[in-house]
Structures are given as C-alpha cells and as structure tokens.
Amino acid sequence: MKTEDRQEEILDTALEIIHEDGYKDLTVRNIADRIGISEPAIYRHFDKKEEIVRGLAERVFRKDCSRPDLESCENLHDLLRDILRDQFEMLEENPHVTSVLFQSQIFREYPEVEELFIDHRKEKEDYLKEIVKRGQEKGFFSKDVDEEVFALLFMGAVRMSVLKWKDEEFSYSLIRKTDQIVGELFRMLNEAD
Known part of the structure; x- marks a missing residue:
C-alpha cells in the first residue's frame, strides 16, 4: 500500500474510533488492531499519537474552510x-x-x-x-x-x-x-x- 493511502487509512480509523468509542479509546494500539497491522507499522507513518491527532485536525479543517x-x-x-x-x-x-x-x-x-x-x-x-x-x-x-x-x-x-x-x-x-x-x-x- 502506498504511504499516502496508509496514512489516510490510519486517519480514517482514528476518526472512526473517536466517533464510535470516544477520544479516550484513541490509542496507537487500537488503531493498529482495527486496521490489522502492527504498532510499529503505524509509527512508520506517524512518529507519535500527537501527529495522528494533528493530521485529523488538519483534515477536518481543510474540509471546513470554504471561503x-x-x-x-x-x-x-x-x-x-x-x-x-x-x-x-x-x-x-x-x-x-x-x-x-x-x-x-x-x-x-x-x-x-x-x-x-x-x-x-x-x-x-x-x-x-x-x-x-x-x-x-x-x-x-x-x-x-x-x-x-x-x-x-x-x-x-x-x-x-x-x-x-x-x-x-x-x-x-x-x-x-x-x-x-x-x-x-x-x-x-x-x-x-
């Protein structure tokens, strides 16, 4: 899978977890488990959870900025x-x-x-x-x-x-x-x- 596609999949999964289970359940482990990959595979795309949260924020704000x-x-x-x-x-x-x-x-x-x-x-x-x-x-x-x-x-x-x-x-x-x-x-x- 291409790097960009995997990053999008990680962000999609993070968003699903927040939506379905709440922010408290957003962990790198839960993202990896839901996708079916290892935690180190997540860290190849995002150095830490903060980068995933930042990616979510940037994505959401990009969709919400008709000016x-x-x-x-x-x-x-x-x-x-x-x-x-x-x-x-x-x-x-x-x-x-x-x-x-x-x-x-x-x-x-x-x-x-x-x-x-x-x-x-x-x-x-x-x-x-x-x-x-x-x-x-x-x-x-x-x-x-x-x-x-x-x-x-x-x-x-x-x-x-x-x-x-x-x-x-x-x-x-x-x-x-x-x-x-x-x-x-x-x-x-x-x-x-």
Whole structure:
C-alpha cells in the first residue's frame, strides 16, 4: 500500500474510533488492531499519537474552510446561505467529522494542535465579521448589527444544529435546516437602523 493511502487509512480509523468509542479509546494500539497491522507499522507513518491527532485536525479543517473571495461576491445573503449549506453538506457526507470538529477538548492534550483549532475558529469568525462589515458598507445589512455578535450567533447556530443532529443519530437532513437558520439570521441583519 502506498504511504499516502496508509496514512489516510490510519486517519480514517482514528476518526472512526473517536466517533464510535470516544477520544479516550484513541490509542496507537487500537488503531493498529482495527486496521490489522502492527504498532510499529503505524509509527512508520506517524512518529507519535500527537501527529495522528494533528493530521485529523488538519483534515477536518481543510474540509471546513470554504471561503469565497468577498471582492467578487455580489450577493452577501447568498454567500452566507452558501457557507452554511456547504458546511452542512460536508458534514452530511462525513458525519464522523462531527466527533472532531466541535470537540475542542480532543485537542487540549496537545497545545500545538489546540492552537490549530483556535486559529481555525478565529479565521472563521473573522471571515463572518468581514462579511457583515461589507454588507453594512454596501447597505445590505443594518449598521446596528455588531459583526462580532453576528459571527458568534452564526457559529453557535451551526454548532448547536450539528450537535443536535449528532445526538439524534444523524436522523434528518441538516441541509434542509439551512433556509430556516439563515432566515432567522438574515432577519437580524436586516432590522432597520
């Protein structure tokens, strides 16, 4: 098996273990046993467990970083709807990702990996704040809306929607919730000054 393929298999298996059994059961031994290889075979690809956790974080954040250029965007309402829909689509296609994406405690054991998590969240928050500022400058959004509060509400709505979906065992379509969530957020953005 190619090195890249084996690394992907190790990361897939690590994600499955976290999703099915919890982070406490993520060990190099458990990964090796589930794949059917030896622990030394894992260490040929990752020097330590921290590198596996870092690989998971990088993979998850890569899937969760749709950031269209604001300069070329005509309709900021559509952009916000698309951001939410894209995130929900990615999660529906990869439900195991929910076990990592919204679980910052997984990363606390490794400060460098936790820093990746914090940076990712900050990038997302800054991007949403910039959308609100642009919308206010162009007259699309009320100037009364605090961009930081909106970003936190948007991110919180995503987080709570996904956690509820996960708790209900992925039994419905997140994508169908997009218009309802975005509708409420737009109402806040469009309130008269």
